[in-house]
Amino acid sequence: MREKLKKIQGVVFDMDGLMFDSERIVQHAWNVAGRQMGYGDLGYENMCHTIGFNVVRRQEYFLKKYGQNFPFEEFKERYREAYAAYVKEHGVPAKKGLHELLRVLKNRGIPMAIATSSSPAHARGNVEKEGIGDYFVGMITGDMVTEGKPSPEIYQKACELLAIEPSKALALEDSLHGIQAAHKAGMVTVMVPDLVQDSGLIDGILDGKAESLLEVAQWMEGES
Known part of the structure; x- marks a missing residue:
């Protein structure tokens, strides 16, 4: 080396x-969005499988795992709101x-x-x-x-x-x-x-x- x-x-x-x-904040936001949508916590396991993915690959992953009817756009909107709310209060260290x-x-x-x-x-x-x-x-x-x-x-x-x-x-x-x-x-x-x-x-x-x-x-x- x-x-x-x-x-x-x-x-x-x-x-x-x-x-x-920031990944822990994303995990928190995914959990918030998942609960709001009735899917429960969607954070840790899915994060571990998709860290580094862009939004296109991430969408493909969710549709494959949860079915083609998974409302990814709603999920994205909800988790971005949850992320922004957390960052506004706590910041991103x-x-x-x-x-x-x-x-x-x-x-x-x-x-x-x-x-x-x-x-x-x-x-x-x-x-x-x-x-x-x-x-x-x-x-x-x-x-x-x-x-x-x-x-x-x-x-x-x-x-x-x-x-x-x-x-x-x-x-x-x-x-x-x-x-x-x-x-x-x-x-x-x-x-x-x-x-x-x-x-x-x-x-x-x-x-x-x-x-x-x-x-x-x-x-x-x-x-x-």
Whole structure:
């Protein structure tokens, strides 16, 4: 891992569950929406299966699991309302070590981008509220790709945005689908687990696993 980090010329961040502690809020919102619609809690299990999916793939998943008559648009509207209500009251906290890692990478002159399956409004809102927009060259959001994770498309486009070969770019992810996407793109992969802690299914394609972004910052500082 140390030798690979020495060659890193750019870093691509996933967002939800990696930069921000937002997956637990999504889980809460899905549970609220599911109860309102008479389906009960729809959060944890479904989250674990769809983390990293864009809205199209997520809809396909729900229709396959709950039937073609599942009112996905109503579900989406209800969970977005529940999410917004929670965020308005409590905010969305940054994950441990985010600011430290951004500073380390900036000091080393390493360009950064974001690759998130979320909408542009959601992604920009998080970045602006946290005051970290100036760190990033730009972002690739879910509406900018035709195939969501685990397709490599979003990471390929992020590397193009950074003008860096994927083999010289580090992908930071919390999800199995995200790691699969980055690996297929040819990137160095590091997982920082969030809701899904077990990396057994992807250990064979992982270059590293960190407890937090702070640990990643310490790794990168050691390479300066």
